[in-house]
Amino acid sequence: MSVTIDIAGLPRERIVFEISPLAELGVALHALATPGHHPGLHGWATATAAGLKPHLADRLHEADFLWTTTFSDVFMPYTGIRGGDGRSGATLAEELDMLDCLDDERFVAATLEFTCSRTYASGGAIDRDRALELAATRGPKQLDFARRILDDPAAVRAWLRRLFEDCDHAFFADTWQRVSQRLAADARHKTELLRRKSLADALHAVSPALTLDEENGRIAADKLAEGHTTAVDPAVGAGLSFIPSHFGWPHLMVLHAPGWRPVVHYPVDAPDLPGAASVQLLKLRMDALAHPMRMRLCRNLARAPYSTGELADAHGITAPEVSRHLAVLKKAGLITTRRRGRYVLHQLDVASVARLGSDFLETVLR
Template identity: 75%
Template structure:
């Protein structure tokens, strides 16, 4: 499972690295509402939430479905402005001005991702003009709660009023806490964007994508970037309705999320966490699945119990579990392929051990994989 971005024939200068105050605000709000996704931000989230004025806290609670479970493309309007160049604003006010330029159909579709997520990447008629999509959006919103229902009803009735409400909310967030936060993080983000741009110019697209994340790979023959995620999608960076190209946006608040905007007609965007030395490289979805399947067999679980305690030879394991050496070898082969078992030779014996570091990371690898 991956999201594929077609870049065949796309000039390298149409791949740009940009920083976005509005996109960073979106992830900051997500970290406030879902601190469990971001254990490294607990201190910031606790202090920021405690300092919020009650009125602003209530308004954020009313709108949190825009960023809590589904990160709305409202936070990346630069990718949806028709005829745009994929460039972001240098300030939150400039980013909000770009949001104002987004036409009503795209603004509404982005704001309703929490109800119409199943249509994301496939396109479809706008609920502003199509009665069926309108009814579906309202039905799904009703299943999620009264706040979502009221928001959806008001959005479909008067998009301009909701635009104004959202802009005022984001401006109040800027005044309350985000301006100081952005001042602190933008230096690191700008430095990362400059470094990746320089890498792109000197060493090419493959090197730049590899530096962004181990979850990104480039198939140069196919002209396609693949993003390793537990979802399926496709975008065309050379033929989107917005100006052709790909924008990559670094974030300080994003880890472990690696998000890809691939809505039809929008410029593709990769929103990636800035790498920190203490963060391990993400395990691929394929490797994660391989490891979980390897451990699902009861005999392999029993073998792991031995191998976690001390090194064992194939013969010793066969004798301990009452099975033949070839059966043990087959199970060990599966565990080795998944990277869970290591071997070393001692004289004429080959000893097998469980890689405790890899096994200890399974839980966090799984969580990162489903949140990526």
């Protein structure tokens, strides 16, 4: 499973690494609302939440569906402005002006796309009745907001802009001043990699989950989601943006809405881990451990090295049966083998198994 971006024929100069204060505000709000996704930010989230005035906290709660369950494209409006160049703004105020320039159709679609409207990547007009029906399943707060957006998008635009401006005054201006230099330095570094080396090198530096298929002119983001977009749509304008985020880990987000320029929003302050597991490897490992007999074998293998014959005797099954189970575990990279005389001993790779919990969480949040 992956989200792919067609880049065949895309001029190198149309691939940009740049920072975005509005996008970072969106991820900061997400981290504030879902601290469980961001264990490294607990201190910041606790202190920031404690400092919010009750009225602002209530308004954030009212609109939190824009950043809690997922990440609304309203935080990157510059990629959806018809006739625009797709570039981010220098300041939050400039990007809020860009949000004002997003036409009503796209604004409404961006605010409702995930939670109470059509499938994200399908495009097309919003079905009002269906949007309200889906909003109702999420409770009265969501339903009320959906009605407001559909009935009076101009009023919601103004309300949302004031909310973001108040967040800026309350905490984000100081936060942005602290993190923006680090993000700008990362964007410059990736730009130099792209210019002096290759796109493949730049992508690898962004995330191991990104791969380049040079033959077919396509970038793939390894995610538990499927989607497709193009960076060379003549109706939109050629361009692909990469935006670094201090608050993003473990999320790697790809804006791939129809009619918008694609964006890869990536974390720069990820913890030092052995390497992110691919979706396919995670699935392989979880399938391998789902079998009750293989789980019982792992109980032995976690304690000491065992030969095939010893495992067969211990569990009352034949040696060929044990071998088949061991082959599955070995293919998933969960056991190691070594020879001792004429015996081959198998042992559980405890480090790989220990990583499964964090690998699973990183993958589903990616």
